[in-house]
Structure formats: C-alpha cells, structure tokens
Amino acid sequence: MANGTFCTVIGCMDGRCQAVVGAWARTHFSVDHPDTVTIAGADGVLVTDPAEWERALAMATISAEKHGARGAIIAGHSGCAGFVASPEEHQDAIRGAVAKLVATGLFESVVGVYHDVDTDEIIEVCRSAAVPATAVA
Template sequence: MSSHGTFCTVFDCMDGRTNDLVNAWCRTNFGVDHPDTITIAGCDGILISDAGERERAFKLARISAHHHGSKQAVVIGHSECAGHMVPNEQHKIDIEQATKLVAAPGIFEHVVGLFVDVRTGEIVEVCRI
C-alpha cells in the first residue's frame, strides 16, 4: 500500500462528465482515498477492440497495482460517448466484455463494470468479477 492513502484503478473515458461521479462511487464502494485513472476515449469499446491500447492500459494498471497498492478496478462506459458511439445497451455488453478482459491478467482482486448515464448522473453496476 502507498504511504499516501489507498487506491483503486479506473479505466475511464476521457469525457470529464464521468470523473466526479465515478471517483465518488469508488470512494464510497471501495473505501479508497484515491482513484488512479487510465483514460481512453471510448474506453469500453477500445479495450475490447484494440489489443495494443489494451496492453498500454494494462501497463499503467500494473503501475497502479504495484506502486499504489490498488487491488480493485472499475471499467467505465457511458451514455453520449463520442469515442464509442453505440446505444446504451451495447455499451453495457461492451463493458461486461471489457471487464472480463481487465480481470483476466489477475492484476486486481476485484473488477467492476459500471455504466454512467451522463444526463442523470446514475451509475449502474453492469458486472462484478
């Protein structure tokens, strides 16, 4: 664990409308002080479709896990995403697939997939691994 508090890792879109909502969710549900954020435009879609970008994200995730002691991660998809323009139901399917991919290397003890509705601020848990 870091001497600077507790951490989790967030795989999130670059869209700033999700940041505060997701960080608050992490603090409440994981009890952490600091969410480390790996930012990818259209994160849920890119993680499942671009192996190179996924490996780059995993490299950053290992830094979060090994140097900050992060044991938990969240994978975010959201409504109105300019980087992955699909219907909300497709985001949820992609979030579940991306969450499985993030969990597969065993970097984290728990990985949760979340869908954020940026209009309402609602966060829906899609899956938990």
C-alpha cells in the same frame, strides 16, 4: 509506499465522467484515491484495440503494484463520442473489458459500470471477484 489507499478506474476521457465515476469508485472500494486511466470510448476501445489495451494495462499495473490498488472499475457512459453505441452495446463492451481485466489477475475485484451522464446515475453492469486461493486448493 504512496500515501493513502487506491483503486483503479479505466474510463472515458469525457470530462463529465471522471469526477462522478471517481466518487463512486472511492465509496465502493472505501479508498482515498481513484487512479484513473482515460481513453476516448474506453469500454469499446479496450475490447477492440490491442495497443490501447496494453497501454491501459501498463498503467493499471502501476496502480496495482506501486499503489496497492486491489479493486478496479471499467466505466462506459451514455452520450459517448469515442464509442457511439446503444446502452446495450456499451454494457456488452463493459462486460468484455471486465472479463479481460479479471483474466490478468491484477485485481481482487473488478466492477463494470455504466454512467448515465444526464442523470449521473451509475448502473452496475457486472462484477467479478477473484476466487480465493483457499477455494481453489
């Protein structure tokens, strides 16, 4: 088993993002290490490019199954060169990507965030918690 506790972050390759989003993820999930999958314009690409989605999902699966990550974050950000879009379009894409990741059942909790790179504010766009098995039965 790996040392420490993990969560999973899928976000942009933009160098302004990983430290800020990673710190937020570490605090939010109370874990030691945010495993980070980066894609240029991750939020948009995850909902439009099946091959990139599969690539990200393969890494998220390693994070969940080998590192025991139970929480995941999908992050989009302002000033994104990989997915040039309005804040509203980013937030729509983030919601869509969160829904896709929730549907895999890999994580107990998936949170979508939008990172304003000018202020380093992290805005929570949406969150989904898995329905406990006891509630289904």
